[in-house]
Each structure stands twice: as structure tokens, then as C-alpha cells.
Amino acid sequence: MNCEVRHLAKNMRYRILIIDGEQYILDMERSLWKIIFPFLFWLVPSQIFKIEDQSIVEQLKTTKKEKVGSSSVISLGGFAYAIGILLTPLMDYFEIPSSPVVNIVLLILALASVAFLYFSISHRRKKALNNVVELEALPRNKLWIQPSSTKLVIKFFTAYIFILGFILFGFLMYIQTGNIMVLIIASGFFFVLFIANRVTVDEGHTTVKFKDEKKAV
Secondary structure, eight states, X not given: OEEEEEEETXXXXXXXXXXXXXXXXXXXXXXXXXXXXXXXXXXXXXXXEEEOOHHHHHHHTOBXXXXXXXXXXXXXXXXXXXXXXXXXXXXXXXXXXXXXXXXXXXXXXXXXXXXXXXXXXXXXXXXXXXXXXXXXXXXXXXXXXXXXXXXXXXXXXXXXXXHHHHHHHHHHHHHHHOBHHHHHHHHHHHHHHHTGGGGTTOSXXXXXXXXXXXXXX
């Protein structure tokens, strides 16, 4: 069945799904696996929460915004490449003499810091929504979400693999060279990878299917 997807105003964590005139909330960060592997949104069912109180819908203030799409993720990859080219002549200045073991420890700390930042922001967004409505108290169901187009799937996988490869290459280079700038750039794109799942269920129209072929009750 057809589904209209809307962003939640000032809260990137959630989506409003409008299906047959009824409105549901989708939590994009409910599953850790779907954060790490965003394409799972298209492969396994997602839990949704039905909003039956129209006043809650008004408080949520859903808003339309310009569709970003996976092209922006690809643009980030191109931006990273351009930055790398520009910084290449200066890279030697950022190298800090240290052993690979020390570099690995610092890398782990950097990854932990990025994860802590991401989940701290995620928790604040959850708290902001809970000030309006408690999701766990709402009727729930599960549905499959289909990608809006084959083109989106191809572009998303291309961008995801490119950025993932860039991150892994950056981390390995840091371990070998101890170049702090490489660590900073790669960590930044590691954070970008965390929010890549936003693209899988973006503003617009798509097709969904309830897992039990019934609406939430």
C-alpha cells in the first residue's frame, strides 16, 4: 500500500508515515543493527507506533523539507576526496611519532567518542519526543518498507560502500602513520555513516506492507 513519509520538525530521529489516512511514527534509531547497516530497513520489518490523538499530531508539527537523497552522501564522499587532495602537501605536519599499539588505543578512544556523541544526540531527540507522546504507550505494528526506487538503492549502496572504504582506509593509514588529521577526518565520516540510515526512509512517497496484513489495534 502507498505511504507518505514526512520528517518530524527539528527531530531527525523520527518519521511520520501516513497510510490510508492514518498516521504512524517510525523510530529510525530504535535498532542498532539498522544504524550500522541502514539497508536493513528494506529487508526486515520495522516497528511503528500509531497516533490516534489528532492533538498529538498537531504538537509534533510535521514539516516538509527539501529531499536530500543519497546524492548528498555521495557528495560527502567527493568532499572527503577533495579535502584529502588539498591537505596532502600538509600531511607531514600532522604526523605524531608513536607506535602502532598507541595509535590503536587512540583510534578506539576516537571511535568511542564518536559513538558517545551520536547516542547522546539520539537520546536527546528521544527525550524531546517523549515530552509530547510516549511511544511505548501507543498501539504498535510492524511493516516492510520498500525503497522508493531502484535508482535510490544503487546510489545508496555505492555511496555507503565508498564511504565505508574511505573510513577503513583512513583508520588503517592512521595506525601506520600516526597522522592525527587522518584520524580526525576518518572519525568525522564514521559519524556520517551513523546517520546514513536517514536516506533509506526519506521525505516523499513509497510502498509499505504490514507484516500481519492488519493495521495497528
